[in-house]
Amino acid sequence: MPERIMFTMGDIASAEGALSAGCKYFGGYPITPATEIAEWMALRMPQVGGSFVQYEDEIASITSVIGASWTGVKSMTATSGPGVSLMLEAIGLAVMTETPLVLVNIMRGGPSTGQPTRGQQGDIMQAKWGSHGDYQIIALTPASVQEMFDQTVQAFNLSERYRVPVFVLADETVGHMRERLVIPDEKDLKLEYRKLAAGDPADFLPFKPDEDLIPPMALLGSKYQFYATGLTHDERGYPTDKEDVQLELVARLNNKILHNADKIIDLERFMLDDAKIAVVAYGTPSRSARKAIKEAREAGIKAGMLRLKTVWPFPEDALADLASEVKHIIVAEQNFGQVYYMVKAAAAPTPIHLMAKPAGMPQLPHEILDKIKEIDSL
Amino acid sequence: MTTAPPILKHPMVKYIREDRMPAIYCPGCSIGIVTQMVARSIDNLGLDFSKVVIVSGIGCTGRTSGYFKTGTFHTTHGRAVVFAEGVKIANPELEVIIISGDGDIAAIGGNHLIHACRRNVDMTIVCINNFTYAMTGGQFGPTTEHERFSQTSPRPIGNPEHPFNLVQLAASSGATFVARWTATQVRRATASIEKGIVKKGLSFVEIVGACPTAYGRMNRLGDGLDMHKHLLKVAEIQNGLPPHEAELDYDRRIVCGEFVNMEKDEYTAVLKQMREKLRK
Numbered sequence: 001m002p003e004r005i006m007f008t009m010g011d012i013a014s015a016e017g018a019l020s021a022g023c024k025y026f027g028g029y030p031i032t033p034a035t036e037i038a039e040w041m042a043l044r045m046p047q048v049g050g051s052f053v054q055y056e057d058e059i060a061s062i063t064s065v066i067g068a069s070w071t072g073v074k075s076m077t078a079t080s081g082p083g084v085s086l087m088l089e090a091i092g093l094a095v096m097t098e099t100p101l102v103l104v105n106i107m108r109g110g111p112s113t114g115q116p117t118r119g120q121q122g123d124i125m126q127a128k129w130g131s132h133g134d135y136q137i138i139a140l141t142p143a144s145v146q147e148m149f150d151q152t153v154q155a156f157n158l159s160e161r162y163r164v165p166v167f168v169l170a171d172e173t174v175g176h177m178r179e180r181l182v183i184p185d186e187k188d189l190k191l192e193y194r195k196l197a198a199g200d201p202a203d204f205l206p207f208k209p210d211e212d213l214i215p216p217m218a219l220l221g222s223k224y225q226f227y228a229t230g231l232t233h234d235e236r237g238y239p240t241d242k243e244d245v246q247l248e249l250v251a252r253l254n255n256k257i258l259h260n261a262d263k264i265i266d267l268e269r270f271m272l273d274d275a276k277i278a279v280v281a282y283g284t285p286s287r288s289a290r291k292a293i294k295e296a297r298e299a300g301i302k303a304g305m306l307r308l309k310t311v312w313p314f315p316e317d318a319l320a321d322l323a324s325e326v327k328h329i330i331v332a333e334q335n336f337g338q339v340y341y342m343v344k345a346a347a348a349p350t351p352i353h354l355m356a357k358p359a360g361m362p363q364l365p366h367e368i369l370d371k372i373k374e375i376d377s378l
Numbered sequence: 379m380t381t382a383p384p385i386l387k388h389p390m391v392k393y394i395r396e397d398r399m400p401a402i403y404c405p406g407c408s409i410g411i412v413t414q415m416v417a418r419s420i421d422n423l424g425l426d427f428s429k430v431v432i433v434s435g436i437g438c439t440g441r442t443s444g445y446f447k448t449g450t451f452h453t454t455h456g457r458a459v460v461f462a463e464g465v466k467i468a469n470p471e472l473e474v475i476i477i478s479g480d481g482d483i484a485a486i487g488g489n490h491l492i493h494a495c496r497r498n499v500d501m502t503i504v505c506i507n508n509f510t511y512a513m514t515g516g517q518f519g520p521t522t523e524h525e526r527f528s529q530t531s532p533r534p535i536g537n538p539e540h541p542f543n544l545v546q547l548a549a550s551s552g553a554t555f556v557a558r559w560t561a562t563q564v565r566r567a568t569a570s571i572e573k574g575i576v577k578k579g580l581s582f583v584e585i586v587g588a589c590p591t592a593y594g595r596m597n598r599l600g601d602g603l604d605m606h607k608h609l610l611k612v613a614e615i616q617n618g619l620p621p622h623e624a625e626l627d628y629d630r631r632i633v634c635g636e637f638v639n640m641e642k643d644e645y646t647a648v649l650k651q652m653r654e655k656l657r658k
Contacts, residue, residue, distance in 0.1 A: 025468045046653045051467045056493040060460040063453065067433075067464025070451065075468065093454050220431045220449035220465055221472045227395070227444045229452035238398065239444070239452075 004183040010148040010175040011036035011078075014104050014168060015044065016183055017152030018076050022191055023102070024050035025068035025075035027061040029083060032116040033172040034106040037078035058083035062090040066099045070228070072196075072219040074156055078104035080172075081123045082113060084130065091165055092131035095253060097228045098163035098207070098215065100194055102155045105167055106175035109360055118360025119172030121283055121334040127167045128312045134250055136257035138264055139167040139312040141282040145179035151309065157192040158264060162256055163214055169311065171334055173284040173362060197224045207249075208235040213256035261313040268307040271297065275304030277375055278326040280319070280343055282308040284362040285332045285355075292368035301376045311339060316346035323347035328375045330355055332363045390417040393427060395447045402441055406594075406602015408561035408587025412506050413442055415564060415585070416477060419571040430473045433462045435487060437513045438589075439479035439506045456487030459494045462501050470500070470646040473575060480507040481519040484542050488520065495551035495580050499645045502574040502581045505544060506561075508589035509628070516592025523628055527596045541626075544584045549621035549638045554579030556621060556638035560609040561587040563634060570636055578644045586632055 006016075015037045018026070026041040038054065045052035051068075055061040061077045068075040079087065084105050094101055109115030110122045127139045138158050140151040148170060155166040197204055197218040206226035209215045215235075218224035231239035232246045240246075257264070271293055272278060279289040286307045296303040306322055308315065319342075322329065329347055331340040332355040340354045355363055355371055388394075394417065403409050420430060427448050434443035436455035443450040453461045458478045466474045476483075483491050483505045494501070510528060511517040518528040518537045521544065525536035549556045555577040559567035567585055574581030588594060588605035599605050609632065616624070617635035624633045 025464070027464060046649070046656045049653055051649055053463070053467055055460065055463075056489055059457065060463075060490055060493070063457040063460040064464030064467070066453075067451070067461040068468035069464075070449075071465055071469040071472065073468040075464070089454050090457070093457075097451075218449070220451070221429050221469060222449070223428055225428070225447050225449060227450045227452065229444065230454055231452065 001186050003185045006181045006183065007178060008145065008181050009036060009178050010142070010145045010170060011106060012040050013145045013148035013181045014078070014152045014170070015040040016181070017149035018102065018156065019044055019048055020149070020183060020186065020189055021074060021153045021156035023074045023076050023156065024048070025065065025073045026050070026052045026077065027055055027064040027068070027075070028077050029055055029058050029061050029079065031080045031083045033108055033175050034078045034080045034104065037104060058086040059090065062087040062101070062103065063093070065101050066090060066094050066097070069099050069101050070220045074100070074160070076102040076104065078106070080106050080108045081110050081126070084123060084126060088130040091137065092133060092135070093230045094165045095131070095135040095137065096230045098217070099165070100159040100163050101165050102152065102159055103165055103167050104152065105169050107169060107171045115360055117172070119284060119334060119362070120358060120360065121171050121338070122358060123169060124311055124335065124338040127169055134254060136254050137165050137167060137312055138162070138257065139169050139310070140266070141169050141308055141311050142174055143283050143286045143307065144174065145177060145181050147309070148174065149181055149183065153189060157190070160192045160194045162260065163194060163217060164257060171283045197222070201225070205235040206237045207233060209252060213252050213259065257313055264310060264313060265315045265318070266309040267315055267318055268309060270305040270307060272304035272306060272325070274302055275326055276302045277328045277330065277372055278322055279303065279305045279330045279332055279368065279372070280308065280339065281305060281332045282311060282339070283334070285334055288363050288365045289332055289368050291365035292372060295365070295369050296372045299373070301372055303372050308339070314342045314346070316342070319343055319346035323350035326350065328353060330371055330375060332368055334358065334362050390414055390421065393417040393420060393447055394445055398445055401445055403438065404591040406588060406590040406605070407438070408508065408585070408606070409439055409442060409506055411561045411564065412477070412504065412585050412587065413445060415568045415571055416475060416504060418568045419575060422568070423572055423575060425473055429471065430475065431462070431465055433458045433465070433474065433476050435478040435482035437479045437482050437511065439477060440482055442477040456482050456485070456490065458482065459487055459490040459503065463494060463497070463499050466499050466501050467646055467649065474501040475575065476501060476503045478505060480505060480509065480521040480544065481511045484520040484544060484547065492547065492551040495548055495553040495582065497645045498552060498554060498579050498642050500578050500580070502571065502583065504571060505582065505584050506587050507544060507584050508587045508593060510589055510593040512589045512592045516589070516596055528593070529596070543624065543626055545621050545624040545637055548582035552580070552642070553582040553638060554640050554642050555581035557636040558584040558586065558624060559634045560613045560632060561585055562606050562610040563613060573636070577639070578647070579642060586626070
């Protein structure tokens, strides 16, 4: 399809990003503020020859996505925090069975039912640590309607490349804001697809990794027979309680992401080159920070922003570098402090100041400007 | 010097991962019998085995998928049915069979079971009902009879709850083919599994089995042989009986047969029609 221009909301941009990435299966359950993604998919999926299924709950939605992905179809779900809470079991299964899938979380107020129609960024740690055991996922944090599209495409590419669930973590404001969206010509999109099993089926080991730590994937219904399980398994996929297999598997599941962190992480440096005060932000607060920094510059304060477009794997090297460049770091996030702790661990002993706001209205530009001025006067 | 006689192979072994034998099942367990029923059904129908997908959940029966030599998946507890729905809807060319236990299918996965029946996705669920959570050592579950003993309803307390009748549950939820047999009625059960596979819709086949290690021991029902003999004795064939009359009283009467075989629009076929409608 040639280039298209829309004036639309972030949720719909994400759905269109998925379709442009070749997603042909959506399993979901209605939830504010992510419902528009399901509604859009309900009409668009059959148009592109895919399947939209509304399940009985979020557990069913994401588990069906795992099933669909194992037939070779790019698959996704979309939800909000309460739905993610239910999906965490299946996130673990997808990690353990190395299933490519995309989960869009339009983050709303919490804990619990919280404020369904108000945005928040309270699910950052949940995305990384929510399921039990030690594992890595990838999480992207768009800050505009265009990025909802672009980063959903990127989420599919990363999930296919690393055989891992990828989160698109967008706060409700980004999900519901309306902006111009340019959907590129499909010829201009760079799309990736998982490595597939090759060679003699008799010799095939479904969980034997290549040098890049990622095993080629056998699909259901192919000539390769295999057993995939959430149990700790050896290269044949067979369950075992041997300690060396557990250690090797868990290390590989983590390292296939951590060793590629520099290829995965996407950051924006804004007015940072001579900055003395850096704001670290992502999603909607980063939009306020951008305005605040311009105004701080006008007032003669050397401020800049490191905008995180990836929060997991956490860009700790970039934060360590930033700590050596600036005198102060302000972390502005719509929660009670989550990325803040990661920044603290990576950027100590540079002073880190938290602007926490676990509520629907993000930090406003003048609030961030006041904070910058306050820090500048220290 | 005498030569050793050739080792005879089981005719169904071509479907089985021999390198995973012996299976984990206890002596006297019914799950091996049902595994063979499924293999024979596939064999009798002459299915392209590489297009058959076998899915299970957690528990003793949950391990069954791993013994079949095709695309197999061992999901989390209770989620076999929804994983299977994703597979079937994404690729309707595949033949999807779910083999799981009563606890997996009717307790933690109960919500998925009823909605899959309602949705009528073309899949076959073979549910082995041994009345207990066997893998965890024998606790009462959704099919355990009232006042039966288990690790969580010990003597002299007994089960405070009442069981689901899985035939009634599947039938009232909208499954288009529903049958029940005991593990001792191998040929009839195999024939029903075959019908379930051929049926374009959600098929539910309950196989009432024996768990001598947990349920049998705690309720003094004898060993595996005693329990299977009992199942054969109390099995009463009533094909075509309305599902609400398909009684299951372990001591007295287990009504067996095919109770539902009806026509209803199948989900993946409906999705296909919707796609075609939009393309016009």
